Amino acid sequence: MDIIETEIKTGDSRQIGNLELTPLTQVLKIHMPGRRAGLIWNRPKAVVVRTSDGREQILPIPDVTRIAIWAMLAGGLLGAFMMGLMFRHK
Amino acid sequence: MTDEMNPNPPVEAGLEVFQDTVEEFLAAADVRVVYGEPIQHDDTIIIPTAEVLCAMGFGIGSGSGTNADENPDKPSQGSGSGGGGGGRILSRPVAVVVASPEGVRIEPVVDITKIALAGLTAFGFMVGMMFRMSSRRHALPEIVE
Numbered sequence: 001m002d003i004i005e006t007e008i009k010t011g012d013s014r015q016i017g018n019l020e021l022t023p024l025t026q027v028l029k030i031h032m033p034g035r036r037a038g039l040i041w042n043r044p045k046a047v048v049v050r051t052s053d054g055r056e057q058i059l060p061i062p063d064v065t066r067i068a069i070w071a072m073l074a075g076g077l078l079g080a081f082m083m084g085l086m087f088r089h090k
Numbered sequence: 091m092t093d094e095m096n097p098n099p100p101v102e103a104g105l106e107v108f109q110d111t112v113e114e115f116l117a118a119a120d121v122r123v124v125y126g127e128p129i130q131h132d133d134t135i136i137i138p139t140a141e142v143l144c145a146m147g148f149g150i151g152s153g154s155g156t157n158a159d160e161n162p163d164k165p166s167q168g169s170g171s172g173g174g175g176g177g178r179i180l181s182r183p184v185a186v187v188v189a190s191p192e193g194v195r196i197e198p199v200v201d202i203t204k205i206a207l208a209g210l211t212a213f214g215f216m217v218g219m220m221f222r223m224s225s226r227r228h229a230l231p232e233i234v235e
Contacts, residue, residue: 011121014128016135016189023125023137023187037147040118044125044139044184049194057194061139061185064198069208076212080219087223 005029008045022048108148108175115177118144125187137187148175 011023028041044061051057117123126138151171183199 007119009119009121011125017133017191019189019194021137021187021189021194023121023139025121025124027119029119032147036149037145038115039143039145040115041141041143042119042124043141047187047194047196059187059194059196061187061196062198063141063184065182065184065201065204066141068200068205072205072208072212076215079212079216083216083220083223087226 003031003033005031018052020050022050024048108150111146111148111175111177115144115146118142118179134188134190137189139184139187141182141184143180144177146175146177149173 005028007027007029009025009027011025013020013022015021024045024047026043026045028039030039032038043063046058046060049057049059123142124139126140129136129138150173153168153170155168156166182201185199186197188195188197
């Protein structure tokens with residue numbers, strides 16, 4: 001068994017009117033050596049929408065909160081790095 | 091009949107509890123955990139989605155013993171140990187899938203509190219670095235010409 005596994009899982013399809021919705025999730029599994037600890041991160045990835053005429057559309061599910069948090073933390077690190085460079089040149 | 095160490099019933103019960111816990115832990119990887127039950131309102135169906143993070147760790151011990159028949163000079167001795175573990179499950183809403191006769195759309199859920207805390211953390215880190223650089227600069231000895 002690998003230490004880190006990623007998997008995309010498909011859920012049960014649901015019929016809503018003339019649309020068929022199929023949920024997709026992305027699962028990250030981390031197994032510690034000795035299999036005495038583990039972590040599972042399960043998040044929504046996308047929804048597959050199928051119409052009655054056979055057209056298929058994949059709607060991704062964005063995690064706006066996580067994107068904003070990572071962007072701010074990256075901006076903070078970048079700002080600190082830039083300030084370090086500025087003070088070093090002075 | 092040999093004087094053997096009988097299996098300790100609490101060990102078997104502990105293993106059973108451990109197995110149930112592991113099964114519940116692995117169930118966190120199911121799709122149904124992320125997508126909730128749909129809610130219907132007139133012609134519109136709403137499906138909530140959430141991110142689930144589950145962590146678990148455990149440790150187990152073992153025991154041993156000696157038989158008086160093996161060494162009559164020494165009495166029977168035995169020792170045992172146990173184990174334990176812990177875990178945590180975190181869940182956070184991510185988005186809402188809205189299915190209506192007009193079509194399907196994804197409405198993201200924005201957690202203002204988490205974003206504000208991350209912003210304060212980043213701002214505090216930058217201010218801390220700025221103070222540190224400023225104090226280090228002032229600590230430099232002056233060169234007298």
